[in-house]
Amino acid sequence: MGHRGARKITELGPYHLSLWPSADSLLCTRPLLKCVRALCSERVCERGKGRTSAPRLIERETSPSWSIRFMFATQTETLKGVRSSGVETFYQDYTNVSIYCLLLDELPDERSSHTGIKYGISPIYTSPGSRICHECNAWSPASLLPGAGSASQRLSVTAGRAGEAHHGAADGSRRKRPALLLFGAPGCCRAPPALKTLEPEEEVEDDPKVHLEAKELWELFHKKGTEMVITKSGRRMFPPFKVRCTGLDKKAKYILLMDIVAADDCRYKFHNSRWMVAGKADPEMPKRMYIHPDSPATGEQWMSKVVNFHKLKLTNNISDKHGFVSSTNTILNSMHKYQPRFHIVRANDILKLPYSTFRTYVFPETDFIAVTAYQNDKITQLKIDHNPFAKGFRDTGNGRREKRKQLALQSMRSYEDQQKKDNGASDDSSGEQPSFKCFGQASSPAVSTVGPPHVKDFGDSDEDSDDDSKDGHLKDGPDSNKISTTTEDGREHEASPAKCNLFSNSDSSSRARELCSRTEKSQADSRQSPVTAISSTTRSAEDIKSPNLEQAKSEECRSVKDSFMPLTVQTDNAHLGHGHLHNFGFPPGLTGQQFFNHLGNAHPFLLHPSQFNMGSAFSNMAAGMGPLLAAVSSGGVSTMDTTSMASPPQSLTGAPGLPFHLQQHVLASQGLAMSPFGGLFPYPYTYMAAAAAASSAASSSVHRHPLLNAVRPRLRYSPYSLPMAMTTPDSTLLTTAIPSMASGGSELKASSPVSAVTLDSTSEVTSHSSTISSGSVSLSPKTLSSEKDAANELQSIQRLVSGLDSSQDRPRSGSP
DNA sequence: TCTTACACGTA
DNA sequence: ATACGTGTAAG
Numbered sequence: 067m068g069h070r071g072a073r074k075i076t077e078l079g080p081y082h083l084s085l086w087p088s089a090d091s092l093l094c095t096r097p098l099l100k101c102v103r104a105l106c107s108e109r110v111c112e113r114g115k116g117r118t119s120a121p122r123l124i125e126r127e128t129s130p131s132w133s134i135r136f137m138f139a140t141q142t143e144t145l146k147g148v149r150s151s152g153v154e155t156f157y158q159d160y161t162n163v164s165i166y167c168l169l170l171d172e173l174p175d176e177r178s179s180h181t182g183i184k185y186g187i188s189p190i191y192t193s194p195g196s197r198i199c200h201e202c203n204a205w206s207p208a209s210l211l212p213g214a215g216s217a218s219q220r221l222s223v224t225a226g227r228a229g230e231a232h233h234g235a236a237d238g239s240r241r242k243r244p245a246l247l248l249f250g251a252p253g254c255c256r257a258p259p260a261l262k263t264l265e266p267e268e269e270v271e272d273d274p275k276v277h278l279e280a281k282e283l284w285e286l287f288h289k290k291g292t293e294m295v296i297t298k299s300g301r302r303m304f305p306p307f308k309v310r311c312t313g314l315d316k317k318a319k320y321i322l323l324m325d326i327v328a329a330d331d332c333r334y335k336f337h338n339s340r341w342m343v344a345g346k347a348d349p350e351m352p353k354r355m356y357i358h359p360d361s362p363a364t365g366e367q368w369m370s371k372v373v374n375f376h377k378l379k380l381t382n383n384i385s386d387k388h389g390f391v392s393s394t395n396t397i398l399n400s401m402h403k404y405q406p407r408f409h410i411v412r413a414n415d416i417l418k419l420p421y422s423t424f425r426t427y428v429f430p431e432t433d434f435i436a437v438t439a440y441q442n443d444k445i446t447q448l449k450i451d452h453n454p455f456a457k458g459f460r461d462t463g464n465g466r467r468e469k470r471k472q473l474a475l476q477s478m479r480s481y482e483d484q485q486k487k488d489n490g491a492s493d494d495s496s497g498e499q500p501s502f503k504c505f506g507q508a509s510s511p512a513v514s515t516v517g518p519p520h521v522k523d524f525g526d527s528d529e530d531s532d533d534d535s536k537d538g539h540l541k542d543g544p545d546s547n548k549i550s551t552t553t554e555d556g557r558e559h560e561a562s563p564a565k566c567n568l569f570s571n572s573d574s575s576s577r578a579r580e581l582c583s584r585t586e587k588s589q590a591d592s593r594q595s596p597v598t599a600i601s602s603t604t605r606s607a608e609d610i611k612s613p614n615l616e617q618a619k620s621e622e623c624r625s626v627k628d629s630f631m632p633l634t635v636q637t638d639n640a641h642l643g644h645g646h647l648h649n650f651g652f653p654p655g656l657t658g659q660q661f662f663n664h665l666g667n668a669h670p671f672l673l674h675p676s677q678f679n680m681g682s683a684f685s686n687m688a689a690g691m692g693p694l695l696a697a698v699s700s701g702g703v704s705t706m707d708t709t710s711m712a713s714p715p716q717s718l719t720g721a722p723g724l725p726f727h728l729q730q731h732v733l734a735s736q737g738l739a740m741s742p743f744g745g746l747f748p749y750p751y752t753y754m755a756a757a758a759a760a761s762s763a764a765s766s767s768v769h770r771h772p773l774l775n776a777v778r779p780r781l782r783y784s785p786y787s788l789p790m791a792m793t794t795p796d797s798t799l800l801t802t803a804i805p806s807m808a809s810g811g812s813e814l815k816a817s818s819p820v821s822a823v824t825l826d827s828t829s830e831v832t833s834h835s836s837t838i839s840s841g842s843v844s845l846s847p848k849t850l851s852s853e854k855d856a857a858n859e860l861q862s863i864q865r866l867v868s869g870l871d872s873s874q875d876r877p878r879s880g881s882p
Numbered sequence: 883t884c885t886t887a888c889a890c891g892t893a
Numbered sequence: 894a895t896a897c898g899t900g901t902a903a904g
Contacts, residue, residue, distance in 0.1 A: 439901095453900095
């Protein structure tokens, strides 16, 4: 990575940045300077004059390995104006970066008089020990503001509403202060610390099997070509992705995750009632790994219920109004095909993810095409017939609202017709309402279809025709819940996983490509094989085997047991820098490299390490914000554990502890996403490279990295699979509500593990055992109190940062 | 194509 | 009662 002479950075004082424009001090971080200049010229000056209007996000590519992004938190509206040559670029930064939150300070007149610039930059949050790595020039928060302000000072900053940041003075006075969020990719070549602090995993024998729930329902949709609506705010999947696990070690703890990866590199169009390839796929959005909110939990707990991932939402929106992506959202490209994947990782702490073996399960019948509006009327009807939330559109007696409307329309039309007699067409239209068409919704017994079959089937694809027959099977069609395809029959459905360690060999890259190719094929096949278990072992490339579906269920590649190998840092990685780790307070060992590597090896479908989504927003924060959080916490906690932040996805907010504005900040930072792992797992870029490279996310980060660049040609297929050792960690975010903090290393504990408390264990389904949700799991008593506080703070910070959704989120965090 | 407000439903 | 999940129609 380029060393750009950042050497002085370490010497910078807290206010160096704030003294801006004192270019000299900034020179140390050339990239930063560059960004600042851009910012100033474009926005800051304006700001000085008055609040501006539209929110802005300015992004700059500052170096091959990383970049810095600025964002004005002051804006109240959306960040739509992301100005970037391409979304891809934008995202890259997004994911790969750690966040720094700075406030714009008013500059003394003498400083601004000749420049007209009224604001300087002062950091708000920084992690205590952060600094720059001379080797890789990576920039850590602390370096920016070493010493800048005490924790209390930082805390004093409060955010008002979403667009404004208020600087709360001790006296209680507040003055508005434009806030600038600076996002910088952390990078450090220092070797990651070992992860000795975490509790060792016990060796256990397990043979996990996974059943897809509601398989029949999935198949029903699949026949027509499943479509999933993606919206700005995020849309759930339907059918819901639920699985039932068996064969887990009752006592061992597992982390369950899911992600959604591109099924191929094609763009589709719905033409003549059929899905057809319409060109090459658009750049993949950064992918996230969604960690089930109940994770980690014991095998017994997982096996006692259906594992539901309904909290995961699909979106086409890059950022919310503040530019942050909800942790539970997975960004997809409309008109592209995707394949959900399920992963089982035996680990008692999320921090160990990077070192753990992923058992990946793919259910070919769950692939789908993301759409902003339904294309196939049959799919629409299936949704209406089976999704309980769409009952209002069913024809059944009661009243489907649509019916009414239609009727109304018809009446109106008829009326009009009489008068005008225009349209025959109108009639069609009436008939045409998609929702009415019933073609095979048979599945839902009750209500379903019966109604007016307006049906017009387009007779979509041939395949479509049969729909009905199957439908019948579905248990209560209308209620998805009821249907549990999985049923015991099971084995068919069971998928065996392919294991993959994050660990990836450097050579993996080539492999990854192969995988990619495979995957493509697999897709085609996918339908055939019910389940595919991918097992990739980090070590053996071979293991990776085909990712594809063909291997189908039965294959299990358990090759490697979870090997917890903290990879030592690969040399490659080494230079990349793991610097973050420290900052984040993550256990050093955790750093991403290993993590990624493992993933990378995996088959095409491998996860991308960088992207973990924790269910809770909190978690997001944690991930991305580690440093910030640390800083934030007044407690003086030096670093927050990512782990500590657990929060229910929905609830984020709740934290009573922190000042509201702080919360916002945090969120924002999170959202940004920072580095996926970066946040959570501070990891060196390196490791990511491997895993990430393949993935889109990877690509993003990759850009920066020369090495990565090579990889860049995105492998669509295997998002996660990159072999490269070096990938940057960026793309993924981990978001999760991490329930248990686990005993972090000493550092962690010190930092303040937050009680995971809030997890929302949404484990829907049935029972989510209280235990699980409680996160009782690994909390250490002593840390609890502090943890809670921390959590609260985090939440508050998140809010602050995000400034947004506070309303939505509810603070659950509280201690139970 | 995508976004938004909406009615209507679940939970 | 509130919060939130649906597809629709209109833009």
